[in-house]
Amino acid sequence: MKNFALLICSFFTVISIGCVSQPVVSSRPAVVWTRDAATEQEKNEVKQQVLAVLKDPESARFGEIWALNGSNGGRGVCGFVNAKNSYGGYTGNKTFMLMPDGSSVKIEGSGIIERMVPKMCAPRTVQ
Secondary structure, eight states, X not given: OHHHHHHHHHHHHHHHHHTOOOOOOOOSOOEEEEEEEOOHHHHHHHHHHHHHHOSSGGGOEEEEEEEEEETXXXXXXXXXXXXXXXXXXXXXXXXXXXXXXXXXXXXXXXXXXXXXXXXXXXXXXXX
């Protein structure tokens, strides 16, 4: 009986060792995002998209707006907005980002992507 238990333990040990994942090595080159000045057209477009998602668009106070250039040809637009929330109080400056594909605007907040917006708007290298 002891040999059978030892055999079972050995079998599961071998199986579990074989299931250890190996690190994934990407063959894609790293993308370097550098800060750049946003054009007036980019500023106007991103402001309109930000206003469309705010609870009280008339209260919006925009701060600095800038662009990020990717070494892969991508371009995103970031900035700061202070606007009123559902309770009627100003939230303080929140970072926003027009996604590089231009599909949507993300404003700093509590969601998974929204928490990452300030980091995504900083110059960086992405593997």
